[in-house]
Amino acid sequence: MSTVTETTEQATRVATGQSIPARLLSRALKLLSSVRFGIALLVLLVIACMIGMLIMQQNVDGFAEYYAKLTPAQRLVYGALGFFDIYHTWYFNALLLLLSLNIVLASIERFPGAWSYIKHPKRTVAPVYLRSLRPNIAFTATGASGRDVAARIAEACRQVGLKPTITEKGGRFFVFAERGAWNRLGAYAVHAALLTIFFGGFMTAQLGKTGLMELVPGRSSAVMSEPRFELDQVKRFQIKLPFTVECVDIQQKLIHKDGPILPNNTIDWLTRIRIHDETGTHDALVHLNNPYDYRGYRFFQASFVPIGSARQVTLRIESADGSSTHQVTIPRNGSVTLPDGTRLDYVQFFPDFRLVNGRPDTASGDYNNPVAQLKVTTPLGQEFPAFAFARPLPPTIPAAGPVGGYRFRLIDFEKAPLAHVLSIQYDPGARVVYLGFALLILTLALVFLFSHQRFWAMVETGDSQSYHVTLAGHANRNQPGLEDRFKRLVEALGQDPRAIAFAPSRKKGRSSTE
CATH class of the missing domain: 1.10.287 (Helix Hairpins)
Structure with missing residues (x-):
């Protein structure tokens, strides 16, 4: 170098x-x-x-x-x-x-510059600057003294909603009046609202969790699965919840009751859950457009498993000798007791029944061959499996024979999917974000609907007991509002508002002469 x-x-x-x-x-x-x-x-x-x-x-x-x-x-x-x-x-x-x-x-x-408007308002200004402001008016006033004229101007300011002060400087009297000085701090309130929104969003991004939980009536779960992307595939990770969710019941409201279990044939689907934790048991209902909130977790309806099942089944029960007939309705995972003490438990439902290696199964999720599986418990405590078919079976088929002294026939059932899938979202920053948006709307309204209006009147000595008055105003925004109040102030002083000099365009910023 x-x-x-x-x-x-x-x-x-x-x-x-x-x-x-x-x-x-x-x-x-x-x-x-x-x-x-x-x-x-x-x-x-x-x-x-x-x-x-x-x-x-x-x-x-x-x-x-x-x-x-x-x-x-x-x-x-x-x-x-x-x-x-x-x-x-x-x-x-x-x-x-x-x-x-x-x-x-x-x-x-x-x-600091904005705070100076509130803490140290400019009560006196240079005559040149005052005459350059718009709106502006100059007139002659009479009085016993310049302070007397300034006092009358101050009273007129109070009549139009302004707070005046009188200052004497260099042989002149200045009347300064203002309104809405706090508006200068409106931008900082907007900044605070934005920071609140950002903080809430950061909380959600860092601490928030979203997962899915498949619920089958009668089963419970304390984990949800969260999908995570790893370059070429999507993996699901289990997230432990601070409570256990028990599925009490699921219900599907169909447009056409004879139609399939599909989204385009569904009005609404309802999931009744029971939450267990250290505080006790809490029952809740989750359905479309009606989520449920608990301990910062929100439960939404996400989807359902479109495999046909039945929320309840209606059976016709005939004694083996044909002497008696009963009709009963059994809810899913429920049971009924017949007059002779025989108990029937609803075990499972097969929408398209078939046997695979001698075991009951379903060929598809459609209701092609619906069958309800039952458990029959006799008054003596003997237990037998039984099947109620919707289709009539020939007497020669073993499944058509009596079980526990009765023959069973499926005559009706309420369609429902095999399971509902809930989306569970933990969003700790949601309330913070909502608060931030509420503050943002409020502060923006206060900033733009109101303004800081300032008025100066300079009283100078004239001939004898007459005084020259120069009156002008300035606002940081909403110039029409300033001009309207200026007109009312001029009228309160008994002057002709047609003499006011208005600016062709709004003043911007704060003059360096201040």
């Missing part, structure tokens, strides 16, 4: 009074607090969110089918960039962190 260059750098360091690391830190802080940098980060964050909406995320039901339809190139690129789980990627969290830091630093840098 030449001597000239070294001398130049030394002179620069002496002139600035900062070392190179200090200057780099200063530039970094300046960049982080820049509004343009914040807008760029916000645009990138919006793009990332759009990707998350356009590309199905791996924790959404149906992701496996969506993934199978993608081309190998799409799978490779999307997987490498983390698009299948974008809300948990390092760069999404980095964008949230940088944008939050930008909002905080920008607020810190600009807050």
Whole structure:
């Protein structure tokens, strides 16, 4: 390095009074607090969110089918960039962190200037600046003294909802009145709302869980399965829940009762569950558009297993000798007792009955050959398996013979799927996000529907007991509102509002002369 260059750098360091690391830190802080940098980060964050909406995320039901339809190139690129789980990627969290830091630093840098409007309002201004403001009016007033004229102006300010103060400076009296000074801090309230939303989203991304639970009546589970993407395949991992979910009953409301168990033939499906934990037992109902919340976990209807089953069966029971006939309805996993003490338990339902290696099974999920399997317990305690067929059977078939002294026939049943699948979502940041959006809506409304309006009146000595008055106003936004209040103030002073000088366009920012 030449001597000239070294001398130049030394002179620069002496002139600035900062070392190179200090200057780099200063530039970094300046960049982080820049509004343009914040807008760029916000645009990138919006793009990332759009990707998350356009590309199905791996924790959404149906992701496996969506993934199978993608081309190998799409799978490779999307997987490498983390698009299948974008809300948990390092760069999404980095964008949230940088944008939050930008909002905080920008607020810190600009807050003193906004606070000065409230803590140290400018009660006197230069005559040149005052006459340059719009709206503006100049008129002559009479009075015993300049303070007397200023007092009348202050009273007129109170009549139009302003808070006036009177200041004497340089032989002039200044009346300063304002309204809505807190509006200067509205931007920081908006910043606080945005940070609240970001914090809630970060909580959800880091601590949130989403999984699926298949529920069959009579069974319980304390785990849910969560899909996770690993380059070329989707794996499901078990997540332990802090409670146990027992399936009490599932019900399917069909459009056409004789139709199949399919989504396009379903009005609603209902899942009745019972939650067990250290606090006791809690019953709940989950159905379409009506989720259930418990301990921060939300239960949604996700899907169902479209294999035909029966919520309840109706049987015609005939004694072996034909002397008596009964008709009974047995709910799933339920039982009934006949007059002679014989007990019938509903064991299982086969929508398309067949025998496989001598054991009952179903050929399909459709109701082609519905059969209800029963357990018959005689008054003497003997137990026998029995089958109730919907179709009439020839007497020569063994299954058509009496069991426990009775013959059974399936005459009706309520269709229901084999199981319901619930989506369970743990979202610790949901309430924080809702609070943030509520604050954001409120603060934006307060910021844009109201404004900081300031009025100055300068009273100067004229001839004899007459005084020259210059009255002007300024607002940080909502110029029409300022002009309306200015007209009412002029009228309260007994002046003609047609003499007001209005600006062709709104003033922007705060004048350096202030």
